Amino acid sequence: xxxxxxxxxxxxxxxxxxxxxxxxxxxxxxxxxxxxxxxxxxxxxxxxxxxxxxxxxxxxxxxxxxxxxxxxxxxxxxxxxxxxxxxxxxxxxxxxxxxxxxxxxxxxxxxxxxxxxxxxxxxxxxxxxxxxxxxxxxxxxxxxxxxxxxxxxxxxxxxxxxxxxxxxxxxxxxxxxxxxxxxxxxxxxxxxxxxxxxxxxxxxxxxxxxxxxxxxxxxxxxxxxxxxxxxxxxxxxxxxxxxxxxxxxxxxxxxxxxxxxxxxxxxxxxxxxxxxxxxxxxxxxxx
Amino acid sequence: xxxxxxxxxxxxxxxxxxxxxxxxxxxxxxxxxxxxxxxxxxxxxxxxxxxxxxxxxxxxxxxxxxxxxxxxxxxxxxxxxxxxxxxxxxxxxxxxxxxxxxxxxxxxxxxxxxxxxxxxxxxxxxxxxxxxxxxxxxxxxxxxxxxxxxxxxxxxxxxxxxxxxxxxxxxxxxxxxxxxxxxx
Numbered sequence: 001x002x003x004x005x006x007x008x009x010x011x012x013x014x015x016x017x018x019x020x021x022x023x024x025x026x027x028x029x030x031x032x033x034x035x036x037x038x039x040x041x042x043x044x045x046x047x048x049x050x051x052x053x054x055x056x057x058x059x060x061x062x063x064x065x066x067x068x069x070x071x072x073x074x075x076x077x078x079x080x081x082x083x084x085x086x087x088x089x090x091x092x093x094x095x096x097x098x099x100x101x102x103x104x105x106x107x108x109x110x111x112x113x114x115x116x117x118x119x120x121x122x123x124x125x126x127x128x129x130x131x132x133x134x135x136x137x138x139x140x141x142x143x144x145x146x147x148x149x150x151x152x153x154x155x156x157x158x159x160x161x162x163x164x165x166x167x168x169x170x171x172x173x174x175x176x177x178x179x180x181x182x183x184x185x186x187x188x189x190x191x192x193x194x195x196x197x198x199x200x201x202x203x204x205x206x207x208x209x210x211x212x213x214x215x216x217x218x219x220x221x222x223x224x225x226x227x228x229x230x231x232x233x234x235x236x237x238x239x240x241x242x243x244x245x246x247x248x249x250x251x252x253x254x255x256x257x258x259x260x261x262x263x264x265x266x267x268x269x270x271x272x273x274x275x276x277x278x279x280x281x282x283x284x285x286x287x
Numbered sequence: 288x289x290x291x292x293x294x295x296x297x298x299x300x301x302x303x304x305x306x307x308x309x310x311x312x313x314x315x316x317x318x319x320x321x322x323x324x325x326x327x328x329x330x331x332x333x334x335x336x337x338x339x340x341x342x343x344x345x346x347x348x349x350x351x352x353x354x355x356x357x358x359x360x361x362x363x364x365x366x367x368x369x370x371x372x373x374x375x376x377x378x379x380x381x382x383x384x385x386x387x388x389x390x391x392x393x394x395x396x397x398x399x400x401x402x403x404x405x406x407x408x409x410x411x412x413x414x415x416x417x418x419x420x421x422x423x424x425x426x427x428x429x430x431x432x433x434x435x436x437x438x439x440x441x442x443x444x445x446x447x448x449x450x451x452x453x454x455x456x457x458x459x460x461x462x463x464x465x466x467x468x469x470x471x
Contacts, residue, residue: 016361017391023365024384028430031379038372038379045373049325057330064332128330131337132375133439134427180435201436257334 043168046130046139050171053127054141061260116232121265122146124172136179136201137165138259140172148172151230151269154262159236159253160184160224161262172264176256177237178205185228186237186250188214189221197222197237197250203257204241204249216240216248232267315466316358320347320367323454328374335442340375342447345419346454348386349412352393353400354462364390377423378430385419385426409451416447 004012031038072079108115122142130139138161142148154161154174162182166173177184182199186207193214199205207216216222220240226233238250299305324347327339348367351359368383375382392415393400400411424440464470 017387020361020365021384021387021391024368024380024387026380027369027383028378028380028426032430042373042376045370049328052325053328053330060329060331126330128328129336130376132377133338133341133423133443134435135337135376137376180433201439258332 039166043166043171043173046128046171046173047168050127050139050141053139054125057125057127117268119232119265119267121263122148123261123263125261126259127171130173131176131179134180134201136176136199136256137162138174138176138262140174140262140264142170142172142264144170146170146172148264149266153231153235153265153267155235155265156254156259156262158255159238160231161254161256161259164264174262174264177252177254178203178256184237185225185231186222187225187233188216188240189223190217191220194225194227195222204243204251207240207248207250210248218242222250229269232269309468312466312468312470313358315461316347316351316355317363317367319461320344320351321370323347324367324370324374337375338439338443338446339450340371341420341423341443342416342450343454344371344382344386345389345416345447346412346451347458349389349393349415349451350455350458352390353397353408354458355466356394356397358466359390361387361390377427381423381426381430385422388422389415389419405452405455409448409455412451413448416444416451420444420447 107113124140124142124146126138127141128139130137140154148164148167150164150167152164154164160177162174162176162179164172165175175182177197177199178201179199180201182197182205184197184205186195186197187193188195188210191211191214193211195207195210195216197205198208207222210216218240222237222240224231224233224235224237236253238252238254241249241251243249323343324340327336327343333339344367348359348364352364364386365383368386369379371377371382371386372379396411400408403411420440420443423443424435424437428435
């Protein structure tokens with residue numbers, strides 16, 4: 001250690017703060033100039049932390065389930081009756097669906113329809129919320145040699161979740177469809193009109209740019225569109241709901257606030273690069 | 288410890304255990320800040336959990352800058368800010384700048400603030416929380432070239448101000464007992 005006079009040491013101590021503030025501005029410039037650097041640092045940190053979070057996730061989920069189970073005991077009878085009712089209704093729908101499916105297969109066979117290739121997928125556990133104050137995303141723990149690439153599509157058991165934006169050695173980050181940067185081409189199922197689903201960081205993304213005269217209807221189902229080659233057609237996204245301000249929004253089919261396990265599908269699409277989250281401009285330059 | 292030799296007086300022999308004890312007490316503020324930051328990212332399944340990270344980080348940096356600046360020097364604040372950026376998925380540099388500004392202002396106003404009561408320090412912190420959220424909002428918007436909604440920033444400021452008393456009560460106790468280098 002170099003011996004300095006007291007005055008020199010005091011001067012140095014006074015200089016530290018301004019120098020570090022200047023360094024933060026430098027860091028901002030560096031982050032803008034080389035966005036991949038930040039992304040790599042983030043994913044390296046996520047890779048290091050993911051096993052800890054994955055280890056903690058199970059006991060925490062157990063605790064949550066115990067608490068939820070205790071509250072469920074109160075209204076178990078009413079719920080049972082409701083479920084029996086629903087089961088009956090679903091059974092009727094199931095027979096209709098099976099009949100329609102068989103008919104569909106027959107018609108497709110008659111038309112020499114080329115079936116869509118069956119996509120390959122991997123199932124992964126959600127280990128942490130990878131969003132920030134201005135982002136909605138989740139972190140998935142995937143094994144090494146997972147083969148997941150940017151732009152692949154995440155679905156839970158009910159519908160579309162989002163797209164993979166960053167991939168680490170053992171983790172992948174999925175930007176949710178509710179994120180501010182998310183834009184998804186969709187089709188309104190009744191009118192078959194195209195629209196764009198715009199994330200707002202809120203629970204319900206907004207519908208915009210629908211074709212003139214094809215106003216979205218309350219309760220109408222919304223599915224993905226194959227336009228631009230970013231998504232395959234007909235993945236369930238959600239249902240239309242008009243907000244109090246009469247803005248058409250979509251209630252996502254996926255349970256985005258309670259994601260536990262998602263499937264990452266590789267449809268072999270490369271139409272549009274994954275959306276940029278704040279602070280990242282990497283995609284285009286990387287290609 | 289070179290510093291210990293500068294003050295006269297009788298003190299226990301400087302054994303390894305004692306030196307470790309002193310080092311641990313010095314490292315407590317930064318260590319518990321980082322640990323709390325990692326804890327806020329644990330999947331508890333709370334709604335809007337992402338806003339906890341800025342709240343906890345800002346409360347820690349403010350408290351220790353005010354009451355034990357020696358254990359929260361600017362380089363440590365910078366590193367905490369960097370971790371904050373990486374964990375919170377913010378553009379790089381936003382965290383260090385915000386936290387360093389909070390640290391610098393807290394140090395500047397320390398002579399006044401440290402003599403005030405708990406409620407006044409909390410009130411001052413609420414001001415810091417609003418300022419930090421606003422600065423973070425402006426910087427993030429500038430660096431990502433888009434207008435961001437005000438809602439999350441406002442919620443962040445409110446949550447930050449609300450989290451402070453709970454953390455401060457714990458820190459005040461730690462400050463007087465286990466984190467006090469004089470008691471080693």
